[in-house]
Amino acid sequence: MTGARTSTAARAAQAGVLLALCAAALAFLPLHDEAWWPGRPTGGRGIAAVLVALAWLLASATILLRARRAARADAATSAADAALPAAGDWLVVHASQTGQAAEIAQRTATSLQAAGLAVRTCGIASLDAETLAATRQLLLIASTTGEGDPPDAAAGFIGTCMRDDVRLPGLRYAVLALGDRGYRNYCAFGHALDQWLRQAGASPLFDLVEVDNGDPAALRHWQHHLGVAADAPALPDWTPVAYQPWPLSGRREVNPGSEGAPVFELRMLPPDGSASWRAGDIAEVGPQQAPAAVAALLAEAGLDAASPVRVDGITHTLGARLSRSQLPDADAIRGLAPQAVADRLQPLPSREYSIASIPGEGSLRLLLRRMLRPDGTPGVGSGWLCDHVQAGGDIDLRIRANPGFHGPPATTPMVLVGNGTGIAGLRAHLAERQAGSHARSWLLFGERHGDRDFHQRDDILRWLGDGGLERLDLAFSRGTEGSGVPADALSSGRAAVHRGYVQDALRAEASRLRDWVDAGAIILVCGSLQGMASGVDGALREILGDTCVDGLLAAGRYRRDVY
Numbered sequence: 243m244t245g246a247r248t249s250t251a252a253r254a255a256q257a258g259v260l261l262a263l264c265a266a267a268l269a270f271l272p273l274h275d276e277a278w279w280p281g282r283p284t285g286g287r288g289i290a291a292v293l294v295a296l297a298w299l300l301a302s303a304t305i306l307l308r309a310r311r312a313a314r315a316d317a318a319t320s321a322a323d324a325a326l327p328a329a330g331d332w333l334v335v336h337a338s339q340t341g342q343a344a345e346i347a348q349r350t351a352t353s354l355q356a357a358g359l360a361v362r363t364c365g366i367a368s369l370d371a372e373t374l375a376a377t378r379q380l381l382l383i384a385s386t387t388g389e390g391d392p393p394d395a396a397a398g399f400i401g402t403c404m405r406d407d408v409r410l411p412g413l414r415y416a417v418l419a420l421g422d423r424g425y426r427n428y429c430a431f432g433h434a435l436d437q438w439l440r441q442a443g444a445s446p447l448f449d450l451v452e453v454d455n456g457d458p459a460a461l462r463h464w465q466h467h468l469g470v471a472a473d474a475p476a477l478p479d480w481t482p483v484a485y486q487p488w489p490l491s492g493r494r495e496v497n498p499g500s501e502g503a504p505v506f507e508l509r510m511l512p513p514d515g516s517a518s519w520r521a522g523d524i525a526e527v528g529p530q531q532a533p534a535a536v537a538a539l540l541a542e543a544g545l546d547a548a549s550p551v552r553v554d555g556i557t558h559t560l561g562a563r564l565s566r567s568q569l570p571d572a573d574a575i576r577g578l579a580p581q582a583v584a585d586r587l588q589p590l591p592s593r594e595y596s597i598a599s600i601p602g603e604g605s606l607r608l609l610l611r612r613m614l615r616p617d618g619t620p621g622v623g624s625g626w627l628c629d630h631v632q633a634g635g636d637i638d639l640r641i642r643a644n645p646g647f648h649g650p651p652a653t654t655p656m657v658l659v660g661n662g663t664g665i666a667g668l669r670a671h672l673a674e675r676q677a678g679s680h681a682r683s684w685l686l687f688g689e690r691h692g693d694r695d696f697h698q699r700d701d702i703l704r705w706l707g708d709g710g711l712e713r714l715d716l717a718f719s720r721g722t723e724g725s726g727v728p729a730d731a732l733s734s735g736r737a738a739v740h741r742g743y744v745q746d747a748l749r750a751e752a753s754r755l756r757d758w759v760d761a762g763a764i765i766l767v768c769g770s771l772q773g774m775a776s777g778v779d780g781a782l783r784e785i786l787g788d789t790c791v792d793g794l795l796a797a798g799r800y801r802r803d804v805y
Contacts, residue, residue, distance in 0.1 A: 332359055332472070333377045337366040337384040337431065339393035342456065343420055347383045349480060350418075350468065357474035367395045371403045379447070380415040381468075384435055390427025392434075404438050413444040416451075416471065418464050423454045437792065447471040448771055449802050452646060459642045462526065466594045470805060475621070476568060479591045485528045486513045487636035491605060493628075500694045501720065504612045505663060506628045507598070509605040510637055521600060521670035522647035522766075522803065525608060526592045528638030529623040530565045532630050539564065542572035549580035558584075566590055566638075593623035596667035596768060596803060597641070598698075600674050606639075609666035609697060647766065647803040649674060655682040655763035657755070659778055661744050662689060664769025665697045667803050671766060672702070676710045683710070684758060686751075688717035688744030688774070693724025706731055713754070715740065717747040744769075745777035752785040759786060765794065767802040775804040 332354055336347035344365070351361045366384075374380070385393050392400060417439075419432020429452045436450045448467040453460040458481040469477040488510040497505045540547050540561065547561030560580045567587035575583045599607035612628045613621040620629060631637055649671050650656060656675065658668040665687055675683055685702065689695035696702075696716065703726060705711040714737040716725055722739045731737040740747045748755060759765075767778055782800070783791050794800035 331377075332361045332379045332381065333373075334361060334363045334381045335366050335369055335383070336363070337382070337393050337396045337399075337435075339385045339387045339395075343383045343385045343393075346418065346420075346461070347381075350381060350383065350464075353465065353468070353477045353480075354472060354474070357472060357477060359472060359474070365395055366393075366399045369399055369403065371405075371408050374403065374408070374410055374413060377413060380413055380444075381418070382415065382432075382435055383418045384420065384432040386419065386421040386425075386427070386429050386431040389425055390430030392431040396431065404434075406441070408442050410439065411443040413439070413442075414447050415439050415444050416447040416467065418451050418453060420453050420456075428452070428454075433796075437795070441788075445776070446771075449804060459526075462592060463524070463594065463642070465591070467805070469591065475591070475623075477591055478568075478588055482589070483526055483528060483592050483638075483640050485526075485638035485640050488513055488606065488639040490631055490633055490635055490637055492633065496609070496697055497694050501690055502611070502662075502695065503614065504628070505697060506610060506612065508608045508610070508627060508637075509599075510608075510639065511605055512601075516601070517606070517641065518601060519597060519606075519641045520643070521597075521649055521674040522644050522667065523597055524642045524644045525595045525597050525606065526640045526642050527595060527608075527623065527627065528566065528640075529590055529593055529626040530630070530638075531567075531569060531590070531622060532620075532625055533565070535569060536561060536564045539569055539572055543576045543583075545575070545580060545583065551581050551584035553584055560584060563587060590622060592640075594642075594805075596664070596670070598666035598669045600670055600677060602677055603673060606641075607666070607669075609663045609669075611663050644803070647768075647801050649766070650764040650799075652678050653681050655758055655761050656684070657758055657763050657765045658683065658685045659744060659748065659765065659767045660687055660769040661774045662769055663697070664767075664774070664804075667768035668766065669698050669701065672705055672711060676705060682712045682758075682761075682763070684713040684715075684754075684763075685711060686715040686717070686744050686747050688719070688742075688747065690718060690720045691724070692716065692718045692722045692726075692739065696725055699726055703727065706737060713737070715747045715751060717742050717744045719743055743777060744774060745781040748778065748781040748785065755782075755785055759790070759794070762799075764799045764801065767800075767804065769804060771804040775802060 334347045334351045336343040338344040347363055351363045354361045387393055417432050417436045419429035421429035421432070432450060432452070436446070440446070448471055451460060451464045451467065453464070462479055462481070462483065465477055465479060469475045490508060491511050492509040494507055495504050496507050537547070545560060547559060549560040550557050551560050551563055553563060560583060563584050564587065567589055570586070595608045595610055597606060598609050599605060608627070610624055610627060613624045615621060619625070627637070647667065652675070656671065658671060660668045668685060668687070672683060672685065675681065689697070695718070702711065702714065706714050707728070714727070714731070716727065716738070717740040718725070719742060722741055725739050727737050727739060732739070740750055765782070767775060769775065779791070791800060
């Protein structure tokens, strides 16, 4: 209906212009001193007539063009409104200035749809509070322009929706913030959306992801978290990863007898003898299928693993190509030529793991838990790393910088909080600090049993003993016996062992936490998003207050690497 009203208004305006021009023409008649019809206008009068006609044509064309633009905008808005999701669907919203956010939103939606999920997309201009309240899964791709400004399309949403009284307790969301690190208020609008949604009671699916000038590695990080949150780990990477082969130098299970799934520590050697990374950085690993699964598929499809195939101008064997790809059904490839099979394969997406060591220790360490599918078989990524790759074999790996979880200056106190395999990222920070400075560090770590689930025990207790770690709090939910903490550390107040979860240890040490924060400490949290991360955030807010925690977030003094 809006488009119809706009068209009617345009026609009325055109008629008004035509009448005005006719009146102007009649006004010229008394000035004509020659026979009008037989003759032609002379001199300047002819030029004036031509100019008047051109003015009329220009005015008409301008009004018509504006009307058509308005009609297209109304049609687009109506289409977006019609595409808003029912409860339970995924809603992907873009706040775009130049079109980049809209493009990424469409790629995000396409990936989720390929995983069989119901997805709708819309621009932020057509998003309202009622729609948000009815939505259960929201993905926001938000650009920041200039020195921290929102895109123009977000003006209405900011004015009508981003209010303090909006409550969204049933909403789960994630924000992809696009920006340019060269500007002072980097990704400011994305952070503003994230903070407002948290204050409205919405729950993050995972922490905000920042993207500097379209960085492909940051976009892969978004895809990784998206796949985990949507229970769709096979979502393909949008851009290929430039891996290097890292030889596996050692692997060991660190929690034999645990009630939880087995946890393994892997050590890999840099491919060229040296590599550079910082504590907090991420290892992107290219997994491979189980050799037995590849062999079974080839046998069932009647294909030879040694058949040569070419991919991107490089010759591989069919078996090697299959090992790094999503495995198709045997019926779908039976009877095809090897090259035809290779052409239809989709590469396995990369997996992300926190790095547990620093370069000075001579190897890159990972700590990961073997994940099982519903049928009891290991997942592709953890199965490859925990079971299939052999010592001396190569692991496809790329280091991705993760500045959002880098540590503070060496003189800044540091509070490290985590659980499970999240100790990997925290261990790297402790190792980095031991190598450079003995500034104050406090570790709070939680797991199941003290005697079998205290990962990285030897290193942590050594650092506690030599003073590199000022304070250690352990929390075990099933049993505290056997943690191995020296009696003198317990009696002197340098360590404590709690029954419960790591957030319970934080509450027990509330006064100490306030003192460390007052002294300028930074808080780093690493581990599981579900349960631990939300529990720790809640405990921090109980102890410090929402205003303080929000201020720590804004100042970069509360950082998380959760999954």
